[in-house]
Amino acid sequence: FPSRLPNVGTTVFTIMSALAAEHRAINLGQGFPDFPCDRKLLTSVNDAMLADRNQYPPMIGITELRNGISQKIKNLYGHYYDPESEITITAGGTQGILTTILACVSPGDEVVIIEPAYDSYRPSIELAGGKTIAVSLEVRRDAHGQVASYEIPWDALAKAINSKTRLLMINSPHNPTGMVWQKADLDRLAQLVKNTSTLILSDEVYEHMVYEGAAHHSVASHPELAARSFLISSFGKTYHVTGWKVGYVAAPPALTKEFRKVHQFNVFTVNTPMQYGLASYLADASHYLNLPAFYQAKRNFFRAGLEKTAFKLLPTPGTYFQCADYSALNIPQAKLNEADFCKWLTTEIGVAAIPVSAFYDRPTESGVIRFCFAKQEQTLATALQRLQSL
Ligand code: GLN
DSSP states (O other): OOOSSTTOOSOHHHHHHHHHHHTTOEEOSSOOOSSOOOHHHHHHHHHHHHTTOOSOOOTTOOHHHHHHHHHHHHHHHSOOOOHHHHEEEESHHHHHHHHHHHHHOOTTOEEEEEESOOTTHHHHHHHTTOEEEEEEOEEEEOTTSOEEEEEOOHHHHHHHOOTTEEEEEEESSOTTTOOOOOHHHHHHHHHHHTTSOOEEEEEOTTTTOBOTTOOOOOGGGSHHHHTTEEEEEEHHHHTTOGGGOOEEEEOOHHHHHHHHHHHHHHTOSOOHHHHHHHHHHHTOTHHHHHHHHHHHHHHHHHHHHHTTSSOEEOOOSBSSEEEEEOTTOSSGGGGSOHHHHHHHIIIIISEEOEEGGGGSSSOOOOSEEEEEOOSOHHHHHHHHHHHHTO
16 A cells, blocks of 8 residues: 655664664664663652552643643743643653644645754654755864854745745754754744744753753743744653653644644543653752753763764754764774764664764765763763774
């Protein structure tokens, strides 16, 4: 029978995690922590289960969790989302993304994405019958031809947005580059979409991983953008529980109404005990307020180790990903494309990474791979020893 997604294979994260497991490599590919979450969070979930909170929760998520999210967004970003009409609990960020797209993109509508882009974006648009218009981050290279930074492609964005653009998808802090949008960027974006009917999907799942004391600038902090945005975040990233698959979508009532029409027949709702566990834990802000320092220490440790190699490090102002250019390594494999280099690194050196080319529709080879540093120091140290042998 005809495939709905003829050009889609298995996601790179699944492939690289399987390859890492097969070769017993250290898995710095798929983004997830190798350390446990806070025991208190587990106790809260356990308590909810033992209190028989095991039946369907409300379709939109439990009140306690939506209230907590509303409060948190108000405190951090200054915008009040009504928990009843503007916040929906989802089965992770990825479901929030697909459901948002299915809820507002009709066949023939254009959706603008910025590549490198998380690999679910494009197939999700395709399932809705939308047309993906991809613009690429501008790649800046240094005098040696190695990638030095990525910049928002404002001119290309301005050209891409027109009366058919139903949705623009943005992501800050950005997976895979770690790029963080500044307040001026949000202002510029607001100017760009003013007088258009373009909605915004803002993927902010790494919101609590911004370093050097810098702030995360949410669309919620910008009233004009908040009025046309679906703000998506995830508990998995923030609380070290990626396997729980719980996240949320905050959007104005008219957008949320459409979102929920799809959500109710997609997952209907999200498991009850995890929602109660997260709701009681969320009240204590200290966990996410300490997260930047926690991850900055890991980032610095990993970077210091990589600096002893011929990998060229890209800046990492946010996320738990470190990108590195391998093209100056003094080994024949430095000439491989990113996918083959990552396979070789996994099978022969014992460290798995993700090719940045996987975040582009057409392999755009920049010689850059992504490592996840959400790991115990010992894991990072062992991986660094192997990388330093190159
Ligand atoms: N977001 C994670 C990453 O970029 C992967 C999530 C997944 O595998 N679905 O590594």
